[in-house]
Amino acid sequence: MAPLVDPPGEVGSAGAEQEVFAAGPGRLTTGLWRREPDTWSFVRPYHEIAVILAGDADIVADDGTVHPIGPGDALVTPKGTAGTWRIRETT
Numbered sequence: 668m669a670p671l672v673d674p675p676g677e678v679g680s681a682g683a684e685q686e687v688f689a690a691g692p693g694r695l696t697t698g699l700w701r702r703e704p705d706t707w708s709f710v711r712p713y714h715e716i717a718v719i720l721a722g723d724a725d726i727v728a729d730d731g732t733v734h735p736i737g738p739g740d741a742l743v744t745p746k747g748t749a750g751t752w753r754i755r756e757t758t
Contacts, residue, residue, distance in 0.1 A: 668699060676705035680754075704754050711748040716741065722758025727751040 668683035682702035719740045726734045
């Protein structure tokens with residue numbers, strides 16, 4: 668996995684990502700992502716489905732709703748979704 672380049676966040680913590688498969692530009696990409704504890708805001712520029720393999724975190728929606736996530740959880744974040752990641756344990 669390649670280190671994240673200039674990762675966002677309050678701490679600027681380390682992380683890595685690896686593209687595993689891509690089906691043409693802008694169509695479908697699969698891969699792996701790892702991030703150490705940190706907090707940052709995001710606006711998703713694409714539709715995303717993620718399965719959490721390890722870690723402990725919250726995603727806080729713009730309306731303040733807290734979504735706790737951990738191993739075995741599946742996330743669906745439609746394009747345009749905004750919120751904040753709060754990672755407590757490497758995810």
